[in-house]
Amino acid sequence: MTTAVIIPTYNERENIPELSHLILALPYPLHLIIVDDNSPDGTGEIADALAAQDERVHVIHRSSKLGLGTAYVAGFHRAFELGISHVMTMDADFSHHPRYIPDLLRLGAERDVVIGSRYVPGGGTRHWHWQRVMLSWGANRIAKTVLGLTPNDCTAGFRLYRREVLESIDLDAIFSNGYSFLIEMLFKVQRKGWRIGEVPILFADRQRGASKISKNEILKAGYTVMRLRYQG
Numbered sequence: 001m002t003t004a005v006i007i008p009t010y011n012e013r014e015n016i017p018e019l020s021h022l023i024l025a026l027p028y029p030l031h032l033i034i035v036d037d038n039s040p041d042g043t044g045e046i047a048d049a050l051a052a053q054d055e056r057v058h059v060i061h062r063s064s065k066l067g068l069g070t071a072y073v074a075g076f077h078r079a080f081e082l083g084i085s086h087v088m089t090m091d092a093d094f095s096h097h098p099r100y101i102p103d104l105l106r107l108g109a110e111r112d113v114v115i116g117s118r119y120v121p122g123g124g125t126r127h128w129h130w131q132r133v134m135l136s137w138g139a140n141r142i143a144k145t146v147l148g149l150t151p152n153d154c155t156a157g158f159r160l161y162r163r164e165v166l167e168s169i170d171l172d173a174i175f176s177n178g179y180s181f182l183i184e185m186l187f188k189v190q191r192k193g194w195r196i197g198e199v200p201i202l203f204a205d206r207q208r209g210a211s212k213i214s215k216n217e218i219l220k221a222g223y224t225v226m227r228l229r230y231q232g
């Protein structure tokens with residue numbers, strides 16, 4: 001089991017050195033793929049320096065902020081070239097703490113997809129404003145009810161996929177790009193009948209840098225859910 005950990009970054013210079021250090025120190029065979037969208041704060045150059053120090057680190061530079069979904073897909077394609085068996089995705093801001101990586105990998109031996117989940121017993125959120133709690137909870141309820149998604153946390157970006165799962169999906173045909181990408185991916189994974197598992201995580205709000213989620217993303221997520229629902 002060799003895993004490629006994909007981290008999309010946009011202005012994460014305060015987080016990426018420590019985060020990659022913690023990930024690379026884990027006792028597992030893994031690669032780290034940082035997908036940077038030409039961050040104005042110089043995250044891309046920091047990532048290059050990390051790659052120069054450790055051959056397990058790979059950097060994809062994109063010309064501008066092109067969105068989370070296509071960043072993941074670019075990372076998936078690079079991961080396939082590395083001969084890995086599993087692909088993990090996580091955020092750069094420590095909301096997805098590397099301490100949970102062993103739990104995801106462990107369940108990954110039995111499941112095709114594993115979600116680091118806020119909404120199973122033992123999981124939760126920390127430092128979240130009540131509005132954000134309501135928003136996330138509501139988005140999950142809607143995705144579950146309208147699309148019949150079975151996992152408890154359908155919008156989590158902390159995931160482990162078996163390589164075959166990603167190969168079974170036409171990645172370049174995924175319509176949504178921002179946060180909705182996560183809902184669309186899960187919808188496709190579930191429709192293919194892959195076995196999905198969840199492990200509890202405590203999701204801490206970022207302590208450094210700024211969030212990139214916008215009101216627009218919320219509207220787009222609503223649109224994605226309806227589009228998937230009526231496409232069948």
Ligand SMILES: Nc1nc2c(ncn2[C@@H]2O[C@H](COP(=O)(O)OP(=O)(O)O)[C@@H](O)[C@H]2O)c(=O)[nH]1
Nearest residue numbers: 008009010035037067068071091092211212213
């Ligand atoms: N490459 C890339 N990364 C992005 C983009 N938007 C967000 N990210 C990264 O995706 C992760 C999640 O974004 P974040 O701002 O923490 O979202 P939030 O936690 O939902 O507020 C972080 O690692 C961001 O740096 C983007 O357009 N391109």
Ligand SMILES: [Mg+2]
Nearest residue numbers: 091093095206
């Ligand atoms: Mg975040």
